[in-house]
Amino acid sequence: MSEKDQMKLGFIGAGNVAKKLAEAFLEKGYEIRLGSRSPEKLNVWVKAAGKKASAGTLSETAVFGDVLFFCVGGEVINEAIAAAGPQNFAGKTLIDVTNPMDFSKGIPPRFTVEFGNSLGEQIQRMLPDANVVKAFSSIGLEVMTNPYYGDQTATMLIAGNDKNAKNEAAKLAQEFGWDIEDIGEIDQSFLLEAFANLWVNYGLKHNTRSHAFKLLKR
Numbered sequence: 001m002s003e004k005d006q007m008k009l010g011f012i013g014a015g016n017v018a019k020k021l022a023e024a025f026l027e028k029g030y031e032i033r034l035g036s037r038s039p040e041k042l043n044v045w046v047k048a049a050g051k052k053a054s055a056g057t058l059s060e061t062a063v064f065g066d067v068l069f070f071c072v073g074g075e076v077i078n079e080a081i082a083a084a085g086p087q088n089f090a091g092k093t094l095i096d097v098t099n100p101m102d103f104s105k106g107i108p109p110r111f112t113v114e115f116g117n118s119l120g121e122q123i124q125r126m127l128p129d130a131n132v133v134k135a136f137s138s139i140g141l142e143v144m145t146n147p148y149y150g151d152q153t154a155t156m157l158i159a160g161n162d163k164n165a166k167n168e169a170a171k172l173a174q175e176f177g178w179d180i181e182d183i184g185e186i187d188q189s190f191l192l193e194a195f196a197n198l199w200v201n202y203g204l205k206h207n208t209r210s211h212a213f214k215l216l217k218r
Contacts, residue, residue, distance in 0.1 A: 009172075010065020011035060012058055012084055014042055017097060017141050018071035024145040026052055028175050035061025037083065062088035067095065067168060069136075074100045074112065074119050081126055090129035093165040095172070096120050096189070097136045099196045108201050113193065120159065120189025131165030133158055134189035135173060138196045142209045145176045154212035155179045157195065159188040181215050 009025055011018040014036040022032045026049055034042055035058040042055035054064075062068060062084040072080040077098060081089075098119045101109035113119060124132040135158040136144055147154035156178040160166045170180040183191065195213075203209050 006066075007031075008033070008064055008066045010061040010068045011071050012061060012068060012080055013071035014039075014055070015071060015073075017144070018069065019045065020141040020144060021069060021071070021097075021136065022053065023049065024176065025172075026050060033061045033064045035084065058084040059088060065092065067093045067172065068130075069095045069097060070123065071097050074098045075102070077119060077123060078126070081123070086127055089127045092130055093162075093168045094123070094127065094130045094132045095136060095169050096123055096132050096134050098123070099137055099193050101197060101200065107204055109197070111194065111197050113190065115190050116187070118187075118190035118193050120186050120193070124161065124186045131160065131162035132186055133160035133162075133165050133169040134186065134192045135160075135169045137189075138192050139199055139212050140203070140209050143212045147176060147178045147212060149212070149214075152214060153177055153179045155181055155215040157181050157183050157192055157215075159183050159186055159192055161185045179215070 009030050009032045011022055012035045014034040018034055022034055025032055031052045033054045033056050035056055036042055039055040039057055046053050046055050100112040100119050102112050103109045120134040156173050158166055158169055166182055173180055
């Protein structure tokens with residue numbers, strides 16, 4: 001039995017980003033679960049997704065996943081963690097896909113955190129026994145599972161405190177072909193969240209959502 005046949009991926013949140021990633025990992029052979037406050041509303045999606053897909057409450061999903069993806073709005077991270085049960089994250093890799101953007105007053109969105117208090121850092125403080133990795137967060141869902149641009153591959157920047165957790169997140173991203181660059185510990189997630197804001201603002205200015213970034217080195 002392969003590693004992906006054994007590994008279960010849980011998604012805290014069931015919006016467009018969670019569904020996009022879940023569907024892509026299903027195609028790669030992983031067993032997945034979407035977590036929602038109202039999992040019964042996902043019955044149609046689960047049936048269409050196939051036998052390796054399921055839905056559950058946030059706490060059921062946190063227990064289910066060997067690796068967890070945090071795919072909720074940045075404004076509800078506290079509520080989502082409380083509903084999922086902080087104890088259920090202990091010892092697990094938690095891939096943080098959240099971003100601190102407030103669209104309530106229109107576009108461009110307002111960036112809602114200050115340096116030293118990024119969402120990635122907040123989540124790690126709230127879940128000290130989890131291994132939080134900021135990843136899949138600096139690009140939109142249209143690009144998350146397809147980093148190829150002709151003969152070039154886009155770069156995904158990641159950050160987190162635990163080396164093994166970052167390796168686990170990197171391997172999952174590499175399933176789709178991403179070039180991975182580790183930029184440091186979780187305190188660097190502020191830069192990744194600002195980078196996501198850059199991705200959004202560039203897209204708004206140029207009316208596109210198909211762009212990504214490439215780190216060039218000599």
